[in-house]
Amino acid sequence: MPLPRPAPGTGRWWFVGIIGCTIGVGLAVWLGLANSLGAIxxxxxxxxxxxxxxxxxxxxxxxxxxxxxxxxxxxxxxxxxxxxxxxxxxxxxxxxxxxxxxxxxxxxxxxxxxxxxxxxx
Structure with missing residues (x-):
């Protein structure tokens, strides 16, 4: 049984969501490292x-x-x-x-x- 295909026109939103999540994870990692470097x-x-x-x-x-x-x-x-x-x-x-x-x-x-x-x- 084949998997259903996404509705036409929603591919752009999947791309925007993936890019947004990638930027969010990168920002969280950067902030975590910036706050821990040089800490006592x-x-x-x-x-x-x-x-x-x-x-x-x-x-x-x-x-x-x-x-x-x-x-x-x-x-x-x-x-x-x-x-x-x-x-x-x-x-x-x-x-x-x-x-x-x-x-x-x-x-x-x-x-x-x-x-x-x-x-x-």
């Missing part, structure tokens, strides 16, 4: 609860080379409440990625330590 990101690589008053947090910072960054590190308890906070300055360097280790002092026992945010200054 941090990746938690590990933590260790040292005692009831401190936790060690390890993390990697990815930023444009030559940019100084400040990262806020948080220690969290079992209910995800913040029990400790410290800010870590990552000085500008030629390296885009830097590994840091910091000890966060806590008000009570923490169960984890995470990078909350990193911003350029």
């Amino acid at each position: 990101t941090a990746t938690d690589t590990g933590y260790k609860v040292l005692d009831d008053r401190s936790v060690r947090v390890e993390f990697d910072v990815h930023r444009p080379a030559g940019e100084a960054v400040t990262c806020r590190i948080q220690a969290l308890d079992a209910t995800f409440g913040v029990v400790g906070v410290t800010d870590v300055d990552v000085p500008a360097s030629d390296e885009g990625s830097v590994h840091k280790v910091v000890v966060v002092r806590t008000a009570s026992r923490a169960v984890t330590g995470v990078v909350d945010s990193c911003t350029a200054h």
Whole structure:
């Protein structure tokens, strides 16, 4: 059984629709890449609860080379409440990625330590 043919005169609209969708996808990809290039990101690589008053947090910072960054590190308890906070300055360097280790002092026992945010200054 042969497939039905489109109605006469609708081929132009199929062409316009395909071109429009292609342009839309290309624009979405371009905007996504433009917003992510040069962005500052941090990746938690590990933590260790040292005692009831401190936790060690390890993390990697990815930023444009030559940019100084400040990262806020948080220690969290079992209910995800913040029990400790410290800010870590990552000085500008030629390296885009830097590994840091910091000890966060806590008000009570923490169960984890995470990078909350990193911003350029």
